[in-house]
Amino acid sequence: MRNELTNTRRAVIEALLERAEKDDAVVLVCADSIKSMKADDFAQRYPQRFFDVGIAEQNAVAIAAGLASSGLKPYVATYAGFLTMRACEQIRTFVAYPQLNVKIVGANGGIYGGEREGVTHQFFEDLGIMRSIPEMMVVSPADALEVYEATKALLDFEGPAYLRVGSGREKRIFDQIDHFQLSKPRAIYQTGYDAVIFATGPITKRALQAAEKLKQAKIFITVVNVPTLKPIDKEEIAYFLKNSQLIITLEDHNIIGGLGSAIAEVSTETIPKKIIRMGLQDIFPESGEAEALLDKYGMSIDDIIKTVRNGLSKLA
């Protein structure tokens, strides 16, 4: 089953279903998101531990805070922006501040996730908003398998966390992940250090595709997958910063607040480097097909290749 898992939303539910069987404390709270989260079977199997509070995200998070105060392990799952923006205060003041064991699962992460819906359903500020809240762990896996592993790891972590997932259209990147660790950035492609691309989320796929094409042109790079933006493993990031003269970050998120900012923060404190931040360039996008949207807004495979080539020519 794990092999066929491609939907990042469903991957959360699969992990929860598995754990709920042996752990009575696992609770799922939806906000009219049972269908979009593909959580029907969780609701049927565990009706006592499933709540769909309707279109009321603040209510969902506040209820989860109450559940967690009694020792339960609620997961609140619905669209990323409605949680991180509309229910931002509930997350900040009643989950993060009292360090309650509530997991916030935000769907439609990025413009790829929201695609044809347009800006109202494309969420590219969530990582920045969540990262700026003390005590919040911020997790942004690259594919369904990594979401599944991250969800399992988060079940073993007691405290507040944000888990970003997509639309369900994401492609698988990993065949298997051995010994997944939440905070560990991993080099998932490595032919050399002409450039290092730090990537987070499903767009990591494009970094890998660009890396393959660059290899054919005898440009050898490293792609580092960063599944957890906070806490960030400074030592590991610094190791990769040190090894290349060309550092690029790639994320399906505004270039303010997300991965680019996180890497730049580590860089200023460890190995100061010029960093090129690829992502949404602080503008509002529009409706469109997911792949075409990323292409239009500066995150095409060609854009990645060009950024590497231009960067290298400036170094020369």
Added chain:
Amino acid sequence: MDVSNDFLAQKANDLRKDVISMVYQAGDGHPGPALSIADIIATLYFKEMNIKPDQPRWPERDRLVLSKGHACPVVYAALAEKGFFAKELLPSLRKLNSSLEGHPNMKKTPGIDMTTGSLGNGLSIALGIALSGSILQKDFYVYAIIGDGELGEGLIWEGAMAAAHYHVGNLIVFIDHNGYQSGGKLKDISGINGLIAKWESFGWHCQEINGHHFQEITEAIQRAKNEREQPSIIIANTIKGKGVPFMENDNSWHKRTPTREEFEQAMACLGGEQNEK
């Protein structure tokens, strides 16, 4: 607990004296909103709530969510009197390194069941705790106190809808209906009309009482406890600043520190000693 109304009146008076002393010594705080719920707090902590001061996180305990968190001095005073922590801590209210913060912090203060203070949130949080009771099969009550001014927050009504939908019979909510919010009278600021009709239409068990009358408070709680299929709302008509005549219905005491003279005068009204602790 079987206690007399005279006993509760004495406790409430003691709490009011503590509130005045605490705000005076802190040089900051909200005396008016704390005084208006002193009788409800005295009834809850000294008669109704099933709690163990030596085990603040006892899983079977009744809980209180003080949604109007700025009234916390009166809860701190009750918790100290119950023995959750030493009374000597009370004068440290709002001071640096104190465990008694300006608004309730469940991580710092023994006996505080939920961090609160930003208005409009307590009802939904209390609902979550009430639901945890049925999941964990524990038979406790969850009390919440919300200010009438908080009813302006949309989340209150999200919680109101959900609590009725989930039929949480173990949720008992007081509205501290003193008629004022920070900026003035509710009736001049927001549409507070038809409270009973509003809550009834949402599917709640509704009662309206005098929030300073111990018999009415006690009986209302008993009726709420007897209602096992619906959440209960008790609209408690109260007087902001109750117990200190010159603070009553004077909204400048929403947040204000008494001068030395005012402090002495207030303590005299409450029949207490005037010495600072």
